[in-house]
Amino acid sequence: xxxxxxxQCSLVYETVNKLKNHATADEIYEEIVKEHPNIGRGxxxxxxxxxxxxxxxxxxxVPDGADRYDHLLDNHYHVKCRECxxxxxxDMPFISDMDSKIVNKNGFVFLGHSVMFxxxxxxxxxxxxxx
Numbered sequence: 001x002x003x004x005x006x007x008q009c010s011l012v013y014e015t016v017n018k019l020k021n022h023a024t025a026d027e028i029y030e031e032i033v034k035e036h037p038n039i040g041r042g043x044x045x046x047x048x049x050x051x052x053x054x055x056x057x058x059x060x061x062v063p064d065g066a067d068r069y070d071h072l073l074d075n076h077y078h079v080k081c082r083e084c085x086x087x088x089x090x091d092m093p094f095i096s097d098m099d100s101k102i103v104n105k106n107g108f109v110f111l112g113h114s115v116m117f118x119x120x121x122x123x124x125x126x127x128x129x130x131x
Contacts, residue, residue: 008039012047016057022068022078022087060087063116079117083124090117 015031016023023031029044048069052059058070060078068087077090099110120128 006047008043009047009050011036011039012044013051013056016048016051016069017071020071022060022070024066024068026066028069061114062087077115077117079119081121081124082118083120083128086121088121 011032012028015028019028019031021027025045025048026041028048029039029041032039032044048057048059051057052069055073058073060068060070062068062080065080065085072089075094075096077092077094078087079090080087098113102110104110
C-alpha cells in the first residue's frame with residue numbers, strides 16, 4: 001500500500017532523524033511545535049505510528065516508560081539509564097538467531113526479540129561521583 005506523505009508526516013520524520021536521541025512522542029512534539037505552533041499533538045502521535053508501521057522509523061518499546069522512536073532501522077539493542085531514563089544504543093552485534101536457541105516448552109511461535117539493558121550512563125556516573 002502506498003502511503004501519502006503529508007507535510008506533517010515529513011516534519012515528524014525529519015524531527016526523529018534530526019534528534020537522533022530515542023525521543024519520546026512528547027519530546028518530538030515539543031521540538032516540532034517550536035517552529036510549527038499550530039501542529040497538534042495527536043497529529044504527531046498518528047504520524048509516528050504511521051511511520052513506524054511503514055518501517056520508516058523504529059518504535060522502541062521501553063518497559064515501565066514511554067515508547068521511544070529511533071532513526072536507526074537496523075536491528076540493535078538499547079540500554080536505559082536507571083538515573084536519567086535516557087535510552088542509548090548498545091555497541092554489540094545483533095544476535096539474529098537468538099530465537100532459535102530458546103527451549104520452547106510452551107508451544108510459542110517466536111517472531112523476534114528485543115532486549116533492553118539497564119545501567120547508568122557516563123553523565124550520571126560523573127554526577128554520582130561528584131564531578
